[in-house]
Amino acid sequence: MSVIAAHHTDPLFQESLDDYSLYCEGEPPLLFTENETNNARLFSGENASPYVKDGINDFVVSGDTRAVNPAAQGTKASPHYILNISSGETRIVRLRLSRPLPSKAESPFKAFDEVFTDRRQEADEFYDSIIPPSVKADPDRALVMRQALSGMLWSKQYFYYDLNKWLKEHHVGAWSSPEARKKVRNSEWFHMENDDIISMPDKWEYPWYAAWDLAFHMLAFQSVDSDFSKSQLDLMLRNDYLHPNGQLPAYEWNFGDVNPPVHAYATMQIYLTDKERNNGKGDHEFLIYAFSKLLINFTWWLNRKDRTGNNVFEGGFLGLDNIGVFDRSSPLPTGGYLEQADGTAWMVFFSQQMLRIAVELALFNPFMRNL
DSSP, X not given: OEEEEEOOOSHHHHHHOOOEEEEESSOOOEEEEOOOOOHHHHHSOOOSSSOOTTHHHHHHHHOOGGGSOTTOOSSEEEEOOOOOOOTTOOOOOOEEEESOOSOTTSOTTTTHHHHHHHHHHHHHHHHHHHSOHHHHTSHHHHHHHHHHHHHHHHTEEEEEEEHHHHHHHHOGGGGGSHHHHHTSTTGGGTTOEEEEEEEOSBTTTBXXXXXXXXXXXXXXXXXXXXXXXXXXXXXXXXXXXXXXXXXXXXXXXXXXXXXXXXXHHHHHHHHHHHHHHTTTOOOHHHHHHHHHHHHHHHHHHHHHSOTTSSSOOOOSOOSSSOOOSSOTTSOOTTSXXXXXXXXXXXXXXXXXXXXXXXXXXXXXXXXXXXX
16 A cells, blocks of 8 residues: 655644555556756746656656655655556546554555445435435436536636736846836736635636636536525625725636626626525625625726717627637727727616616615615
8 A cells, every 4th residue: 555645834824634554556657757847848947947847747747757756755745546447347446535643553544445435325305405316316417417417516626816916927137117017917906815615617727716707607506506606796795805996816727807797697686596595584794795896897898998988888898608709808900999889788788687686775775765
């Protein structure tokens, strides 16, 4: 049996997390490297260590034995199994992540199959309780819904991004003048400090959140965890996410890009579903908080995207990922500007959703009726 032991050296983690061990059945060799960017490959620079984050891949795929640390230590590790599998054959590899066992004589796989069976039964019971009877009537549809929801649960990820620190570390030379600073990506978002669990579109392919994707995700996620869905929508409206001028952060590559304003719609839909689930009692605090912040975002749209003040809006990546001839978030190469039918349609939709929220608030709060 091979064992990968994790020890926390950061005082913050030492106070909050125990040490864990990954037990690997059999005797697979263990590969170690550091979770550091390969600057030499990506930027023709120098690596701080010869063992970078793609070292395990280079060892397995390319046979580069120098890519992993022979001292068997690092911040990234993997067991290396080599399996010959015949057509139609099934092979099982058992791993267990847990606190270190009190005795080396104790097998970490002693009750492995029983625990695995219990967890599978619990998962079956959980999805049986949330999948509607009309869907369960068709096993294929029920399986599709289960797989979709489990994929969303799997795509929750801790996301840490201190923009002020990142900008200083990556673009020191760009701060020489205001003109140079404007060319730096996300330079106007230095107030942001993301330190939260967030639902990602796909944490493997692009492990960063996108605000309007998140709004749609939460419409589905609420059937699994309504409280998490509401907290995610609130997250994008918090002061450490929402720009002081009222703009919602679009996505990590360019927070200042402009996406369709669907946050109010998601807020109202989740509120109504949650209200129905709780026998007609709505989460008014959730709605009040969201409405107050969305008013700021609505004002940003009016002030920044309605150039002539005639309610015809412009700019931004405003379709269902539609790509046009021009980048509508940037100045046109020919000069001038585009007045967009889709931007105007989205703002009509935004206005309608804000009205729905305002009416709902006015029904239970006399103060709101006087606004």
